[in-house]
Amino acid sequence: xxxxxxxxxxxxxxxxxxxxxxxxxxxxxxxxxxxxxxxxxxxxxxxxxxxxxxxxxxxxxxxxxxxxxxxxxxxxxxxxxxxxxxxxxxxxxxxxxxxxxxxxxxxxxxxxxxxxxxxxxxxxxxxxxxxxxxxxxxxxxxxxxxxxxxxxxxxxxxxxx
Amino acid sequence: xxxxxxxxxxxxxxxxxxxxxxxxxxxxxxxxxxxxxxxxxxxxxxxxxxxxxxxxxxxxxxxxxxxxxxxxxxxxxxxxxxxxxxxxxxxxxxxxxxxxxxxxxxxxxxxxxxxxxxxxxxxxxxxxxxxxxxxxxxxxxxxxxxxxxxxxxxxxxxxxxxxxxxxxxxxxxxxxxxxxxxxxxxxxxxxxxxxxxxxxxxxxxxxxxxxxxxxxxxxxxxxxxxxxxxxxxxxxxxxxxxxxxxxxxxxxxxxxxxxxxxxxxxxxxxxxxxxxxxxxxxxxxxxxxxxxxxxxxxxxxxxxxxxxxxxxxxxxxxxxxxxxxxxxxxxxxxxxxxxxxxxxxxxxxxxxxxxxxxxxxxxxxxxxxxxxxxxxxxxxxxxxxxxxxxxxxxxxxxxxxxxxxxxxxxxxxxxxxxxxxxxxxxxxxxxxxxxxxxxxxxxxxxxxxxxxxxxxxxxxxxxxxxxxxxxxxxxxxxxxxxxxxxxxxxxxxxxxxxxxxxxxxxxxxxxxxxxxxxxxxxxxxxxxxxxxxxxxxxxxxxxxxxxxxxxxxxxxxxxxxxxxxxxxxxxxxxxxxxxxxxxxxxxxxxxxxxxxxxxxxxxxxxxxxxxxxxxxxxxxxxxxxxxxxxxxxxxxxxxxxxxxxxxxxxxxxxxxxxxxxxxxxxxxxxxxxxxxxxxxxxxxxxxxxxxxxxxxxxxxxxxxxxxxxxxxxxxxxxxxxxxxxxx
Numbered sequence: 053x054x055x056x057x058x059x060x061x062x063x064x065x066x067x068x069x070x071x072x073x074x075x076x077x078x079x080x081x082x083x084x085x086x087x088x089x090x091x092x093x094x095x096x097x098x099x100x101x102x103x104x105x106x107x108x109x110x111x112x113x114x115x116x117x118x119x120x121x122x123x124x125x126x127x128x129x130x131x132x133x134x135x136x137x138x139x140x141x142x143x144x145x146x147x148x149x150x151x152x153x154x155x156x157x158x159x160x161x162x163x164x165x166x167x168x169x170x171x172x173x174x175x176x177x178x179x180x181x182x183x184x185x186x187x188x189x190x191x192x193x194x195x196x197x198x199x200x201x202x203x204x205x206x207x208x209x210x211x212x213x
Numbered sequence: 214x215x216x217x218x219x220x221x222x223x224x225x226x227x228x229x230x231x232x233x234x235x236x237x238x239x240x241x242x243x244x245x246x247x248x249x250x251x252x253x254x255x256x257x258x259x260x261x262x263x264x265x266x267x268x269x270x271x272x273x274x275x276x277x278x279x280x281x282x283x284x285x286x287x288x289x290x291x292x293x294x295x296x297x298x299x300x301x302x303x304x305x306x307x308x309x310x311x312x313x314x315x316x317x318x319x320x321x322x323x324x325x326x327x328x329x330x331x332x333x334x335x336x337x338x339x340x341x342x343x344x345x346x347x348x349x350x351x352x353x354x355x356x357x358x359x360x361x362x363x364x365x366x367x368x369x370x371x372x373x374x375x376x377x378x379x380x381x382x383x384x385x386x387x388x389x390x391x392x393x394x395x396x397x398x399x400x401x402x403x404x405x406x407x408x409x410x411x412x413x414x415x416x417x418x419x420x421x422x423x424x425x426x427x428x429x430x431x432x433x434x435x436x437x438x439x440x441x442x443x444x445x446x447x448x449x450x451x452x453x454x455x456x457x458x459x460x461x462x463x464x465x466x467x468x469x470x471x472x473x474x475x476x477x478x479x480x481x482x483x484x485x486x487x488x489x490x491x492x493x494x495x496x497x498x499x500x501x502x503x504x505x506x507x508x509x510x511x512x513x514x515x516x517x518x519x520x521x522x523x524x525x526x527x528x529x530x531x532x533x534x535x536x537x538x539x540x541x542x543x544x545x546x547x548x549x550x551x552x553x554x555x556x557x558x559x560x561x562x563x564x565x566x567x568x569x570x571x572x573x574x575x576x577x578x579x580x581x582x583x584x585x586x587x588x589x590x591x592x593x594x595x596x597x598x599x600x601x602x603x604x605x606x607x608x609x610x611x612x613x614x615x616x617x618x619x620x621x622x623x624x625x626x627x628x629x630x631x632x633x634x635x636x637x638x639x640x641x642x643x644x645x646x647x648x649x650x651x652x653x654x655x656x657x658x659x660x661x662x663x664x665x666x667x668x669x670x671x672x673x674x675x676x677x678x679x680x681x682x683x684x685x686x687x688x689x690x691x692x693x694x695x696x697x698x699x700x701x702x703x704x705x706x707x708x709x710x711x712x713x714x715x716x717x718x719x720x721x722x723x724x725x726x727x728x729x730x731x732x733x734x735x736x737x738x739x740x741x742x743x744x745x746x747x748x749x750x751x752x753x754x755x756x757x758x759x760x761x762x763x764x765x766x767x768x769x770x771x772x773x774x775x776x777x778x779x780x781x782x783x784x785x786x787x788x789x790x791x792x793x794x795x796x797x798x799x800x801x802x803x804x805x806x807x808x809x810x811x812x813x814x815x816x817x818x819x820x821x822x823x824x825x826x827x828x829x830x831x832x833x834x835x836x837x838x839x840x841x842x843x844x845x846x847x848x849x850x851x852x853x854x855x856x857x858x859x860x861x862x863x864x865x866x867x868x869x870x871x872x873x874x875x876x877x878x879x880x881x882x883x884x885x886x887x888x889x890x891x892x893x894x895x896x897x898x899x900x901x902x903x904x905x906x907x908x909x910x911x912x913x914x915x916x917x918x919x920x921x922x923x924x925x926x927x928x929x930x931x932x933x934x935x936x937x938x939x940x
């Protein structure tokens with residue numbers, strides 16, 4: 053388990069609107085989330101399945117006494133579901149009052165960016181893109197999508213189920 | 214928070230308790246009880262609030278309490294009969310007093326119009342009305358000019374004092390001038406004064422006249438002297454005994470004066486009154502009625518002087534022991550208790566892990582380590598029970614709020630309602646109690662607003678005009694069951710069905726049983742009220758109630774008989790922290806089944822299982838056919854059905870005494886588990902009550918037996934809509 057700590061020395065103080073992002077991979081695609089919402093990153097452990105739950109909810113794991121739901125971010129974004137191995141990681145993120153785990157392939161980078169580097173989401177037809185992608189970044193010719201975490205958990209979908 | 218604010222907070226907490234006592238007392242009186250002790254309790258409650266309020270300069274509160282107290286005193290003295298009308302006014306006055314307390318606490322403005330009306334109504338009850346009351350009203354209006362707490366001459370407390378001034382009482386004038394040696398020997402004059410106060414009522418004046426200017430002041434010198442006027446039942450020797458250890462280091466003059474003189478000074482009386490009221494407010498539950506005070510006065514009090522030294526101005530003759538026993542409780546910040554509970558929860562998990570590791574290490578059951586672990590387990594359990602007991606509280610605190618609600622809703626709806634309660638001493642975890650208030654309020658409102666008919670309709674139906682709402686609590690198989698019953702018209706089934714169909718909640722021609730129709734009222738967006746009223750009928754009612762009960766791991770059901778009334782039954786876990794469970798496996802998953810639900814377990818034989826219509830199966834046990842529920846199938850762990858002969862059947866009894874058999878793959882053992890909410894980080898999962906962490910560190914789900922049983926029954930009838938409703 054690796055605790056992520058934002059090192060204050062590396063934070064550029066001259067850029068007031070600079071923020072740090074954690075970039076991670078799922079398949080060939082790259083995504084990132086705001087580092088402030090990330091609590092820790094840990095290795096994959098087998099989750100206890102939850103019955104009658106959406107397919108992207110892998111189940112729950114024990115995080116030092118807390119029951120942590122695990123969301124397969126790949127499946128949540130409409131990509132093929134992950135087949136987790138010991139090398140997969142869980143990004144423990146804080147969304148409002150809730151703490152959830154995001155299953156991703158690997159964490160790749162910590163990016164320090166300013167707001168003007170984040171481009172608006174390209175106008176594509178995908179609902180997924182509109183719901184979850186807040187913007188895109190171009191870093192070394194790679195496209196990294198900034199994920200808005202607040203939509204990741206299903207909202208009272210159990211009523212419809 | 215500064216010290217004063219903390220004391221004030223305690224005062225308001227105690228006020229709530231006193232208000233509860235007050236209401237209970239008045240309700241008991243209303244039921245025709247004429248026990249003088251009840252009247253005393255009611256009186257004490259108001260008196261304590263007044264006393265405390267005076268100490269905090271809450272004039273508004275003091276004035277109202279004062280008027281209230283006057284009338285109660287007449288009731289206590291028998292000058293006023295406890296008739297129904299009198300008590301109704303008093304109950305409303307109690308509500309007003311509660312409002313004033315809350316207004317003072319929250320710093321908001323109270324309804325002064327209502328206060329004045331009620332104060333006038335109370336004054337009108339006073340049999341010795343007119344002159345004196347006008348007088349006291351006069352004082353009220355000018356009271357605010359005075360500095361400090363306003364304490365008018367309260368007739369009541371004079372009565373108390375008349376009782377206290379017996380022929381045995383002596384009055385002493387004590388002149389006390391310490392020498393520097395007294396201080397040099399580490400004596401403290403304040404402590405001596407306190408001791409004196411323990412003997413009786415003391416009025417202490419300090420003489421500063423010998424105090425020199427600062428340059429001439431010797432820091433180790435002694436310049437002060439005191440004059441103490443003491444009223445006590447003790448003799449001179451007892452008074453001198455207080456100064457026994459400083460006798461040689463002071464000038465002491467103890468003179469006995471005639472008890473008849475003195476104390477005509479109203480300021481003095483006000484001071485005594487203030488002291489008395491403060492002490493009473495402090496003791497909160499004064500166990501010593503005036504008659505007992507009389508009796509205890511004759512007892513030798515010599516040994517009390519030392520013991521009660523820390524309480525300034527003990528009431529004369531008040532037994533320190535009585536004070537101690539009523540104060541054998543402490544107020545603890547709830548966060549601390551919660552922290553303890555969480556830690557004990559972790560301890561239980563840890564202990565389970567240790568046991569598991571020990572088994573994995575292949576240590577023998579009889580080894581020293583194993584015995585030690587067994588003992589640890591017992592200790593853990595005891596600690597857990599003790600901690601839970603700290604949190605357990607009688608449901609009384611919630612039930613107490615309901616009479617007022619009933620009165621208010623009754624007035625608003627123009628219905629005549631009588632509330633009866635039972636089992637208010639049933640204990641349940643504090644968190645459950647806290648979260649019980651809202652749903653219960655809603656249910657009672659509904660019972661009055663929708664359940665009970667108007668007096669005219671009731672008369673026409675041959676029922677007494679006064680409707681009955683019964684609120685009860687009891688423990689049943691490890692859960693607390695709370696019922697709200699009314700004797701109203703019952704659920705108007707054709708109307709409920711029509712409305713549900715109209716709102717598109719069900720198909721119009723859906724064939725529904727009576728029970729299913731009754732349960733329609735729990736559907737989101739269902740409301741029979743045609744207008745939105747203040748009371749109920751926002752269309753969120755029972756749906757919200759059901760959700761909040763479910764969030765507590767509870768269930769709600771309804772039984773209704775046309776023209777006879779409806780009964781809502783809530784069943785809730787006693788604690789939200791731990792449960793005894795049976796650990797089972799189903800389709801490779803580990804589940805915990807609450808032990809309280811399980812009656813027995815057995816290995817089904819092939820010839821005992823019978824297929825039924827569709828996929829449903831029943832199992833025969835002792836000449837009874839019981840529905841067999843495949844848990845794995847029910848929770849979608851597998852699409853097919855398990856072979857009953859290779860499984861274990863758990864016989865469970867769910868809500869409404871419904872018996873079913875749950876089919877699981879194997880039983881792993883029995884264990885106490887710590888309940889971890891799924892809702893904290895996720896949301897409610899149908900069929901699952903909560904999660905827990907097992908000895909191997911993995912999360913296991915706790916089965917919601919009733920929901921699984923209900924779900925299977927609904928699935929069998931194919932009524933999908935109700936499935937969503939039943940969760």
